[in-house]
Amino acid sequence: LAKTTQPISMDSYEGQEVNITCSHNNIATNDYITWYQQFPSQGPRFIIQGYKTKVTNEVASLFIPADRKSSTLSLPRVSLSDTAVYYCLVATDTGRRALTFGSGTRLQVQP
Amino acid sequence: NAGVTQTPKFRILKIGQSMTLQCTQDMNHNYMYWYRQDPGMGLKLIYYSVGAGITDKGEVPNGYNVSRSTTEDFPLRLELAAPSQTSVYFCATRDTVNQPQHFGDGTRLSIL
Numbered sequence: 569l570a571k572t573t574q575p576i577s578m579d580s581y582e583g584q585e586v587n588i589t590c591s592h593n594n595i596a597t598n599d600y601i602t603w604y605q606q607f608p609s610q611g612p613r614f615i616i617q618g619y620k621t622k623v624t625n626e627v628a629s630l631f632i633p634a635d636r637k638s639s640t641l642s643l644p645r646v647s648l649s650d651t652a653v654y655y656c657l658v659a660t661d662t663g664r665r666a667l668t669f670g671s672g673t674r675l676q677v678q679p
Numbered sequence: 680n681a682g683v684t685q686t687p688k689f690r691i692l693k694i695g696q697s698m699t700l701q702c703t704q705d706m707n708h709n710y711m712y713w714y715r716q717d718p719g720m721g722l723k724l725i726y727y728s729v730g731a732g733i734t735d736k737g738e739v740p741n742g743y744n745v746s747r748s749t750t751e752d753f754p755l756r757l758e759l760a761a762p763s764q765t766s767v768y769f770c771a772t773r774d775t776v777n778q779p780q781h782f783g784d785g786t787r788l789s790i791l
Contacts (some may be wrong), residue, residue, distance in 0.1 A: 599775050602779050602780075604779075604780075609785070610728075610784060610785070611683075611769050611771070611782030611783055611784055611785055612722070612771075612780075612782050613782070614779035614780070617777075617779055625788075632783060633710055645718045655721060655722070659777065660775070669714070669722040669723070669724075670722040672721050
């Protein structure tokens with residue numbers, strides 16, 4: 569199983585850029601990297617997914633170095649509503665391997 | 680379009696009782712998953728299914744059973760409830776293996 573390691577918590581202020589790094593040393597050749605956001609009492613919500621280099625959408629960017637052993641989620645100009653837990657998940661291409669969520673990173677955004 | 684629907688939202692069970700957590704999806708996704716999330720922790724995979732009639736164990740399957748007779752439904756069965764099964768249970772689906780998962784709102788289960 570591709571195990572992931574993330575910081576337990578991070579603090580930031582409104583308007584700042586936040587970068588959360590996930591380590592996944594055992595990532596397999598065909599695995600994708602997916603990030604989710606979870607608010608209290610809700611299910612995780614998809615943020616962004618990538619395989620290599622850089623991916624950007626309307627809410628975040630994902631940076632993946634050439635060796636793919638880590639990835640960094642970048643949230644530009646965070647607001648109070650970005651306070652949540654962020655999970656990095658390494659996904660298989662076959663669907664038959666078990667998916668492993670790490671413990672996540674608890675982001676607290678202050679005014 | 681309801682997405683992933685989980686019922687019930689809350690339930691309290693006594694030790695030794697049994698119950699079935701329901702998960703229904705209307706997106707025609709082949710892949711379905713059951714996770715549990717203990718307080719302050721990440722999600723752990725219980726069981727998953729890659730299509731109707733096919734199920735497989737995840738990381739923490741003991742004490743649970745599943746079935747997948749249709750594409751839409753993936754119920755999770757607890758046969759003999761134990762306090763260690765107190766948790767929030769999430770069902771998720773995805774279209775293909777490299778697509779992100781869609782999660783339901785969860786079932787909060789307490790066993791006393």
